[in-house]
Amino acid sequence: xxxxxxxxxxxxxxxxxxxxxxxxxxxxxxxxxxxxxxxxxxxxxxxxxxxxxxxxxxxxxxxxxxxxxxxxxxxxxxxxxxxxxxxxxxxxxxxxxxxxxxxxxxxxxxxxxxxxxxxxxxxxxxxxxxxxxxxxxxxxxxxxxxxxxxxxxxxxxxxxxxxxxxxxxxxxxxxxxxxxxxxxxxxxxxxxxxxxxxxxxxxxxxxxxxxxxxxxxxxxxxxxxxxxxxxxxxxxxxxxxxxxxxxxxxxxxxxxxxxxxxxxxxxxxxxxxxxxxxxxxxxxxxxxxxxxxxxxxxxxxxxxxxxxxxxxxxxxxxxxxxxxxxxxxxxxxxxxxxxxxxxxxxxxxxxxxxxxxxxxxxxxxxxxxxxxxxxxxxxxxxxxxxxxxxxxxxxxxxxxxxxxxxxxxxxxxxxxxxxxxx
Amino acid sequence: xxxxxxxxxxxxxxxxxxxxxxxxxxxxxxxxxxxxxxxxxxxxxxxxxxxxxxxxxxxxxxxxxxxxxxxxxxxxxxxxxxxxxxxxxxxxxxxxxxxxxxxxxxxxxxxxxxxxxxxxxxxxxxxxxxxxxxxxxxxxxxxxxxxxxxxxxxxxxxxxxxxxxxxxxxxxxxxxxxxxxxxxxxxxxxxxxxxxxxxxxxxxxxxxxxxxxxxxxxxxxxxxxxxxxxxxxxxxxxxxxxxxxxxxxxxxxxxxxxxxxxxxxxxxxxxxxxxxxxxxxxxxxxxxxxxxxxxxxxxxxxxxxxxxxxxxxxxxxxxxxxxxxxxxxxxxxxxxxxxxxxxxxxxxxxxxxxxxxxxxxxxxxxxxxxxxxxxxxxxxxxxxxxxxxxxxxxxxxxxxxxxxxxxxxxxxxxxxxxxxxxxxxxxxxxxxxxxxxxxxxxxxxxxxxxxxxxxxxxxxxxxxxxxxxxxxxxxxxxxxxxxxxxxxxxxxxxxxxxxxxxxxxxxxxxxxxxxxxxxxxxxxxxxxxxxxxxxxxxxxxxxxxxxxxxxxx
Numbered sequence: 009x010x011x012x013x014x015x016x017x018x019x020x021x022x023x024x025x026x027x028x029x030x031x032x033x034x035x036x037x038x039x040x041x042x043x044x045x046x047x048x049x050x051x052x053x054x055x056x057x058x059x060x061x062x063x064x065x066x067x068x069x070x071x072x073x074x075x076x077x078x079x080x081x082x083x084x085x086x087x088x089x090x091x092x093x094x095x096x097x098x099x100x101x102x103x104x105x106x107x108x109x110x111x112x113x114x115x116x117x118x119x120x121x122x123x124x125x126x127x128x129x130x131x132x133x134x135x136x137x138x139x140x141x142x143x144x145x146x147x148x149x150x151x152x153x154x155x156x157x158x159x160x161x162x163x164x165x166x167x168x169x170x171x172x173x174x175x176x177x178x179x180x181x182x183x184x185x186x187x188x189x190x191x192x193x194x195x196x197x198x199x200x201x202x203x204x205x206x207x208x209x210x211x212x213x214x215x216x217x218x219x220x221x222x223x224x225x226x227x228x229x230x231x232x233x234x235x236x237x238x239x240x241x242x243x244x245x246x247x248x249x250x251x252x253x254x255x256x257x258x259x260x261x262x263x264x265x266x267x268x269x270x271x272x273x274x275x276x277x278x279x280x281x282x283x284x285x286x287x288x289x290x291x292x293x294x295x296x297x298x299x300x301x302x303x304x305x306x307x308x309x310x311x312x313x314x315x316x317x318x319x320x321x322x323x324x325x326x327x328x329x330x331x332x333x334x335x336x337x338x339x340x341x342x343x344x345x346x347x348x349x350x351x352x353x354x355x356x357x358x359x360x361x362x363x364x365x366x367x368x369x370x371x372x373x374x375x376x377x378x379x380x381x382x383x384x385x386x387x388x389x390x391x392x393x394x395x396x397x398x399x400x401x402x403x404x405x406x407x408x409x410x411x412x413x414x415x416x417x418x419x420x421x422x423x424x425x426x427x428x429x430x
Numbered sequence: 431x432x433x434x435x436x437x438x439x440x441x442x443x444x445x446x447x448x449x450x451x452x453x454x455x456x457x458x459x460x461x462x463x464x465x466x467x468x469x470x471x472x473x474x475x476x477x478x479x480x481x482x483x484x485x486x487x488x489x490x491x492x493x494x495x496x497x498x499x500x501x502x503x504x505x506x507x508x509x510x511x512x513x514x515x516x517x518x519x520x521x522x523x524x525x526x527x528x529x530x531x532x533x534x535x536x537x538x539x540x541x542x543x544x545x546x547x548x549x550x551x552x553x554x555x556x557x558x559x560x561x562x563x564x565x566x567x568x569x570x571x572x573x574x575x576x577x578x579x580x581x582x583x584x585x586x587x588x589x590x591x592x593x594x595x596x597x598x599x600x601x602x603x604x605x606x607x608x609x610x611x612x613x614x615x616x617x618x619x620x621x622x623x624x625x626x627x628x629x630x631x632x633x634x635x636x637x638x639x640x641x642x643x644x645x646x647x648x649x650x651x652x653x654x655x656x657x658x659x660x661x662x663x664x665x666x667x668x669x670x671x672x673x674x675x676x677x678x679x680x681x682x683x684x685x686x687x688x689x690x691x692x693x694x695x696x697x698x699x700x701x702x703x704x705x706x707x708x709x710x711x712x713x714x715x716x717x718x719x720x721x722x723x724x725x726x727x728x729x730x731x732x733x734x735x736x737x738x739x740x741x742x743x744x745x746x747x748x749x750x751x752x753x754x755x756x757x758x759x760x761x762x763x764x765x766x767x768x769x770x771x772x773x774x775x776x777x778x779x780x781x782x783x784x785x786x787x788x789x790x791x792x793x794x795x796x797x798x799x800x801x802x803x804x805x806x807x808x809x810x811x812x813x814x815x816x817x818x819x820x821x822x823x824x825x826x827x828x829x830x831x832x833x834x835x836x837x838x839x840x841x842x843x844x845x846x847x848x849x850x851x852x853x854x855x856x857x858x859x860x861x862x863x864x865x866x867x868x869x870x871x872x873x874x875x876x877x878x879x880x881x882x883x884x885x886x887x888x889x890x891x892x893x894x895x896x897x898x899x900x901x902x903x904x905x906x907x908x909x910x911x912x913x914x915x916x917x918x919x920x921x922x923x924x925x926x927x928x929x930x931x932x933x934x935x936x937x938x939x940x941x942x943x944x945x946x947x948x949x950x951x952x953x954x955x956x957x958x959x960x961x962x963x964x965x966x967x968x969x970x971x972x973x974x975x976x977x978x979x980x981x982x983x
Contacts, residue, residue, distance in 0.1 A: 140598045141614055162893075162894060181892075182892065182893045183892065183893050183894070185893060187893075187894065187895070195894075195895065195898065196895065196898065196899075197895070197898035197899055197901070197902040197903050197904075198898060198902065199902060200901070200902055201902055201904070201907040203964060204964065204968065205961070205964065208957075208961070208964055208965065208968055209968070211954060211968075212954075212968045212969075212971065212972045215950065215951075215954055215969075215972050216972045216975055216976055218950060219947070219950075219972070219973070219976045219977075219978065220976055220977045220978075222946070222947070223976065223977050223978045223983075224977065226796045226797045227795055227796060227797065227814055227983070228797075228814065231814055231816060231890055231977075231981065232814070232977045232981075234890070234892050235892045235977050235980055236977065237892065238892035238893050238894055238896055238897045239897040239901075239975065241893070241894035241897065242894045242895075242897035242898045242901060245894055245898070246898075246902075413748060413751055413756075421618070421668055
């Protein structure tokens, strides 16, 4: 990466190169301090704990210029300044001050090129690690391979508002498909119909099991068992309706009383309860007009809430086992249009990720001076998918074993971003 | 001698040249399966009793469970040929066309949303095709040929038009649906794990469509498919970097060369106002090449799919993975079936009837020997078949009494319109079924949406939201409420608990309860007068939630 003149701001010294983890020194200290708090038994327990994923999806395409890859004083850089972060030498946009103080927990990938400017194609590529085909989403794969058999909760939950219906499980069993929560409302049909006494419902559940055992006794069990499991999952969800009850007021003060705050608080609860993959969507980044004003508003809501959530996850010692990814289906055009908007741009944009063994404090790849194309270490959805999988301990270069066909988990033409994996 | 004759019949089918069939196909199938299993015949499951047979054929041929009266009428019939009679009656019923419409719609369109052709129009087209028993090669020809420009065949163009003839979707669909081969992985390179899927196969199919494009009529805005005379297919392997090119071709068959180009190559020249129509269109070579007798893959694929639809398991599984490394369990039998289907002019009803009349089809799913689960692949026992979302929706509405109630009101309305209306004619049956389907469409669709929600394919799916729908959904609660003149009211009129339980079992499982089941259920109902209605309702709901109702056993 070349030095460049920065007219808008004095702190031009924010050039970082790939593989250069400037936070290493600071982190080593932090890790040592953290490590000393743990007894060996606790450490062992954490090691054996189920790996989890938190996906924070900034729907519509957050601008890389206004978030992870600021280009102050350049042709397309926009009005905002970069700020320093908890990682010396790493700067992000000034719209993310709280997140900046947590950057020692995250790394940034600045060199993503999806070669598409289409919402759906971009979203599917970022989730499936494949540009097309009937493949499962990150969350469904995680649900399949990481969820322990005794875990009563669904493996993949998405807290959102809008009803985009994707085929999230692909060829995996549908119990790994995304369970969609409408904001913080409980799942559909969670409440027993009126007029069914509890005692009768319990007897009915017992009768159902007896009938199934009788029916399954001399038949091949796989299908019957999976049908049975769906009823057990339903019963367990009904028993945990409390997860969706009123949220703690003090916590809401910390997370923010807006929708995104409530959703992130629910996400934290679900992670603590052991849901394998929790996806939270923050809507509204498709800023074809008034890009800058909208980013001020959107990121103001995102920043403090997300930093609070990340801080809580870290404080509870969960970050060793939770992969956190903040992503969009693409970024936004360098060129600002006549409505002060930025349009769709999949050619050079960024995401941030951390936790679960991801090297913190790093920057992978770079864009050129004006941010119009990737200049170093180009990656796409397939590389990212491999990286997520490797981080949570799934060998993405092996195969799904399905009814007679071997399907590679990650796209064989791509590989994980090794620099991020410790 | 008998066996020799059968084998002679089989050999002629294998050769696929003549039709010197000494034995009906269903006998040949059974002979073959029994011969192939050798000594393991001792673990072969028993045959279905009349109750089990009725439930299975109603589900497989009409897409719903039988009513209690249909069931008891069949069971009580002493006619020795009654199974064949029932099969023929069901194949002639309008419900057969409806069921086949659903099945083939999902196969062709995989629940893709509407783009240019309303799904309902495609479904109506399919229903009519199955009602008239259109030969399968003709159906395939229409679907692969229709370009949306001719109103009468506009519906059939959904296969190509609603995939917008995009290469990824269309080539993959043609490969899977018509050739039994998922060539997707051969797009960028020869398939890494499957020897027989070559890049040239993928691009051979692509080459039929390479010169086609979507044309939007400037005045009507109607979108159809136009063709040009240029556009060749080339490809590069991302693994080896080798380049290749191909003319249109299907798998290993020869490339189809273009004829000498005429001086005036177009009937209609493509421009912004006119859909291009060349004198020679590569796209129009697809259907003849596909349905040609040279193309064994076409008939093997459909024979395998219809066999799997009926018996629950294809000779080749997964259905879209025909290749050398994934050999058919009974390769000769598959070829025989495919050839016989072709020799019978792709008569779908014929093939289905022959399969249903086999002993193989009529075997129970209950295993003779405990812990023996390996018989499936050899057809020693019946396969447990999950109901498709549509079968489940119709069966659910049938069980709770919605279907019969709707039928009653449809018939009443028809009688009111026409004093001479006669319910029991074939014509009336079509009329009644049509009106009932229309009346129930929104309810059927809402159930299908829940049960097919997360899954485009027709394979089995079970997730918590299905269970929550059945346990707690307001729709189910409404169907099970008292005072609806449906199942619950009928049951509440029965005082004797044993009789009531039998009625519940006949309605939902299409059979009588066993003694232990009778005891269990009667005990469940022993709650005193106060809670009787709730207990009866929960008994019904529990059976609807149980595995036996979810499967075609």
